[in-house]
Amino acid sequence: MRLRNVKGARDVLAxxxxxxxxxxxxxxxxGAVFGNQNPIYxxxxxxxxxxxxxxxxxxPEINFIGIEMYASVLVRAVQKxxxxxxxxxxxxxxxxxxxxxxxxxxxxxxxRIANLRFLNVQAEYLENLFSPGEVSRIYLNFSDPxxxxxxxxxxxxxxxxxxxxxxxxxxxxxxxxxxxxxxLFEFSLESVEESGWRLLSSTFDLxxxxxxxxxxxxxxxxxxxxxxxxxxxxxxAQRKCS
Numbered sequence: 001m002r003l004r005n006v007k008g009a010r011d012v013l014a015x016x017x018x019x020x021x022x023x024x025x026x027x028x029x030x031g032a033v034f035g036n037q038n039p040i041y042x043x044x045x046x047x048x049x050x051x052x053x054x055x056x057x058x059x060p061e062i063n064f065i066g067i068e069m070y071a072s073v074l075v076r077a078v079q080k081x082x083x084x085x086x087x088x089x090x091x092x093x094x095x096x097x098x099x100x101x102x103x104x105x106x107x108x109x110x111x112r113i114a115n116l117r118f119l120n121v122q123a124e125y126l127e128n129l130f131s132p133g134e135v136s137r138i139y140l141n142f143s144d145p146x147x148x149x150x151x152x153x154x155x156x157x158x159x160x161x162x163x164x165x166x167x168x169x170x171x172x173x174x175x176x177x178x179x180x181x182x183x184l185f186e187f188s189l190e191s192v193e194e195s196g197w198r199l200l201s202s203t204f205d206l207x208x209x210x211x212x213x214x215x216x217x218x219x220x221x222x223x224x225x226x227x228x229x230x231x232x233x234x235x236x237a238q239r240k241c242s
Contacts, residue, residue: 006072010120013071016078019118028131033117034063039136042067044123044156045143049077051219052139056116058217062136063115069122077118123156123164130168138165140177142221145184157188162195162239169239174200178234180225185233192237202235209234 013019020026020033031037039062043052046066056064068074121129143156153160157177165175175197179185182204192199203209206216207226212234222232 006075009071009075012075012078013118013120016082017112018078018081018116019074019120021120023119023121023129027129028134030063030065030130030134034115036063038063038115040065040130040134041137041139042130042135043139043141044126045069045140046077046118047073047141048220049074049080049118051141051217053077053081053113053116054217055139056113060115064117066116066118067121067123068118069120071120074118074120081113081116081118123161126164127167132167133170133173135168136170136173138169138173138175140175141219142179142225143177143184145179145181147183152187155184155187155191157184157191159191159195162191162197166239171241172238174236174238176234176236178206178219178222178232180221180230180232182233185235188235192235196240198238198240200236200238202233204233205231206234207232 014021026033030040041055041062042065044067046052046068049066052064052066055062066074066077068077119129140156144154146152146154152158155161157175162175165173169175177185177188179188185204189199189202201212203212206213208231218226226232
């Protein structure tokens with residue numbers, strides 16, 4: 001599918017307070033961006049941002065950073081963040097059952113979500129953005145499958161990328177991966193094993209797995225595919241020890 005160009009997207013990103021436009025300068029000091037030393041979770045290939053916005057709203061004790069290489073896609077996430085509130089997609093009953101810290105949702109100055117930032121960069125440059133052990137968790141949701149064998153190293157669950165993740169994750173840090181592409185999922189399971197990572201959990205049908213689906217936050221693609229009857233695969237893997 002051809003990506004639709006959004007005129008002026010880069011100008012919007014350059015001026016928006018959610019977007020960190022010089023992320024290399026904060027390598028090793030992301031606490032200065034958020035004003036605290038809370039754990040950092042990142043999503044690579046965050047798309048339009050539904051998943052990460054909801055995670056940030058429900059978990060104000062964690063700092064979330066979304067990484068998206070396409071400005072025309074990221075600008076949509078920025079627009080969502082500017083108009084976001086906890087009630088979006090969460091019923092009043094569910095809201096009342098949340099812990100008080102989640103009900104308050106970590107709203108900062110100007111009504112913005114204080115624990116959320118975006119980066120318009122490519123995933124290959126992670127080591128330039130984060131110091132060893134600076135990231136606690138990485139989310140990969142419905143990543144590009146790169147179906148041709150010669151492009152396997154570009155897959156975000158390839159051994160090449162797992163090696164990159166090892167260099168920025170804490171020693172017990174994890175990667176969570178969701179996809180509707182079974183071949184990509186099987187490839188990912190093999191990559192985890194070959195790379196010496198520990199597979200904590202996995203399922204070929206997330207929405208029928210009571211344990212793994214507990215607390216699940218859906219992405220735009222996840223909702224679309226699951227409504228069509230496509231089973232969603234998920235794995236959680238922990239980086240190997242040094």
